[in-house]
Amino acid sequence: MSQTFDTIVLGGGIGGYSAAIRASQLGRTVAIVEQDKLGGTCLHRGCIPSKALLRSAELFAVMKESERFGIETDSVRVDYKKVSTRKQAIVEQLYQGVQYLMKKNKITVFHGKGRIIGPSIFSPRSGTVSVEQEDGEILSLVPDKLIIATGSRPRSLPGLETDGITVLNSDEALRMEQLPESAIIIGGGVIGVEWASLLNDFGVQVTIVEFAQRLLPAEDEEVSRELERLLKKRGVTIRTGAAVQTDSVVRESGSIRLTVKRREELEELTAQVALVCVGRQANIEDIGLHATDVKVEAGFIKVNTNMQTAESHIYAVGDCIGGLQLAHAAAHEGIAAAEHGSGQTPHHTEAHQVPRCVYSRPEIASIGFTEGQAKDQGRKVKTAKLSFQGLGKAQVLGETDGFVKVVADEESGDILGVHMIGAHVTDYISEAALAQLLQATPWEVGQTIHPHPTLSELLGEAMLAVDGKSINF
Numbered sequence: 001m002s003q004t005f006d007t008i009v010l011g012g013g014i015g016g017y018s019a020a021i022r023a024s025q026l027g028r029t030v031a032i033v034e035q036d037k038l039g040g041t042c043l044h045r046g047c048i049p050s051k052a053l054l055r056s057a058e059l060f061a062v063m064k065e066s067e068r069f070g071i072e073t074d075s076v077r078v079d080y081k082k083v084s085t086r087k088q089a090i091v092e093q094l095y096q097g098v099q100y101l102m103k104k105n106k107i108t109v110f111h112g113k114g115r116i117i118g119p120s121i122f123s124p125r126s127g128t129v130s131v132e133q134e135d136g137e138i139l140s141l142v143p144d145k146l147i148i149a150t151g152s153r154p155r156s157l158p159g160l161e162t163d164g165i166t167v168l169n170s171d172e173a174l175r176m177e178q179l180p181e182s183a184i185i186i187g188g189g190v191i192g193v194e195w196a197s198l199l200n201d202f203g204v205q206v207t208i209v210e211f212a213q214r215l216l217p218a219e220d221e222e223v224s225r226e227l228e229r230l231l232k233k234r235g236v237t238i239r240t241g242a243a244v245q246t247d248s249v250v251r252e253s254g255s256i257r258l259t260v261k262r263r264e265e266l267e268e269l270t271a272q273v274a275l276v277c278v279g280r281q282a283n284i285e286d287i288g289l290h291a292t293d294v295k296v297e298a299g300f301i302k303v304n305t306n307m308q309t310a311e312s313h314i315y316a317v318g319d320c321i322g323g324l325q326l327a328h329a330a331a332h333e334g335i336a337a338a339e340h341g342s343g344q345t346p347h348h349t350e351a352h353q354v355p356r357c358v359y360s361r362p363e364i365a366s367i368g369f370t371e372g373q374a375k376d377q378g379r380k381v382k383t384a385k386l387s388f389q390g391l392g393k394a395q396v397l398g399e400t401d402g403f404v405k406v407v408a409d410e411e412s413g414d415i416l417g418v419h420m421i422g423a424h425v426t427d428y429i430s431e432a433a434l435a436q437l438l439q440a441t442p443w444e445v446g447q448t449i450h451p452h453p454t455l456s457e458l459l460g461e462a463m464l465a466v467d468g469k470s471i472n473f
């Protein structure tokens with residue numbers, strides 16, 4: 001059986017469902033094909049469940065220190081089953097919301113695995129999606145425009161294959177029913193750092209092993225150093241510039257032993273579990289790309305600025321095209337693809353205009369180029385870095401760790417990057433994103449009135465400090 005739609009979206013994660021909704025708003029008939037649950041990684045295995053756990057961990061950490069705030073408690077303990085139940089309830093509620101959005105926007109949802117087929121009796125062009133439904137029936141969906149949004153999955157490390165008990169990836173870690181006593185986290189990128197912060201706050205003994213010379217190698221070096229300092233202060237063991245010797249791994253009942261090599265020195269590490277957080281790979285192997293002229297580069301689908309693949313009626317968005325692999329980037333790309341496929345001119349966003357957030361404690365939020373990247377581009381930069389220590393709201397909250405750093409072009413005055421580490425910084429990085437979008441100068445952002453007392457005042461002051469005009473610092 002075959003059915004025809006104006007737009008067909010393969011994959012119902014945030015990139016896919018955002019594309020579907022936009023295409024429908026633009027008057028297209030739309031179908032979405034999802035093999036698992038609408039909402040994808042972000043809702044079921046990523047942003048939402050991890051942030052729900054992080055919130056419980058943060059509360060526990062604050063409650064343990066409640067005496068600082070004049071609050072006495074007899075005892076505080078974690079019931080991880082309840083923590084996990086709360087996380088799942090949030091996921092379920094939002095899942096209902098996504099399903100409702102499909103209905104509201106009259107999007108036809110097909111449940112099953114989709115594969116792209118080449119030219120056939122259904123269409124002279126490649127791009128028809130063959131859907132294998134749960135009851136075994138095969139449907140052929142013929143699109144005018146196809147948007148591939150099949151997302152990504154955890155990358156595995158040869159020699160450290162996950163078993164869901166002793167060696168876990170981030171999907172499996174989210175399903176843990178109880179907390180381990182100790183964990184080795186392999187990979188000090190965003191996901192590894194968030195898990196390290198979360199587990200440490202829950203009282204788990206944590207060691208991070210990172211191959212690069214610093215945690216979060218994509219962030220400004222000063223942010224990485226500050227994060228490392230703060231995590232170490234909380235008792236997290238950090239081994240950077242360290243490679244796991246995958247042939248050294250010994251799984252015993254209830255523990256794992258492995259050796260890491262660091263500057264020619266070998267160190268044996270033992271923990272109850274190992275979490276492998278070494279990046280994510282695109283879900284593109286088994287979706288029929290061989291039947292198309294779509295190009296793949298370094299494991300990701302290649303697209304132009306309109307999200308078109310080498311076949312102009314086939315688009316790709318989200319984690320399957322690589323780049324920043326963030327939910328808001330996927331959504332933005334999905335909307336752009338839907339708009340272009342509907343004959344509109346979408347707003348084009350450069351990678352450096354996408355905010356990046358890490359929900360560790362303290363949080364990290366940044367946009368644009370790091371100081372190192374700006375200098376590597378041959379620019380002369382001026383910077384300002386102000387600490388939360390001197391800010392009223394930070395003192396009130398008892399959250400004085402971290403700083404705001406602004407990197408600006410010395411000649412043009414343009415804001416090149418904003419790098420923040422501190423409590424709740426993810427909540428107002430969008431101010432810096434707006435400044436970049438509007439091509440505001442640091443002075444203009446500094447002139448914007450920031451209410452007092454708020455944490456965002458420090459961003460305003462740092463913008464002024466770039467030209468030595470800060471009032472309070």
Ligand SMILES: Cc1cc2nc3c(=O)[nH]c(=O)nc-3n(C[C@H](O)[C@H](O)[C@H](O)COP(=O)(O)OP(=O)(O)OC[C@H]3O[C@@H](n4cnc5c(N)ncnc54)[C@H](O)[C@@H]3O)c2cc1C
Binds near residue numbers: 011033286287359
């Ligand atoms: C632990 C963790 C925490 C994260 N935290 C954040 C965060 O705080 N903020 C942030 O911005 N990002 C975060 N991310 C990243 C974010 O989740 C992803 O960037 C985002 O989900 C990508 O969306 P997507 O639509 O491209 O892909 P996905 O969400 O992966 O969705 C792809 C969908 O396609 C379906 N699919 C795949 N192949 C087929 C097929 N052949 N047929 C039918 N369906 C198919 C899949 O089942 C899936 O539902 C996190 C990720 C992880 C793992």
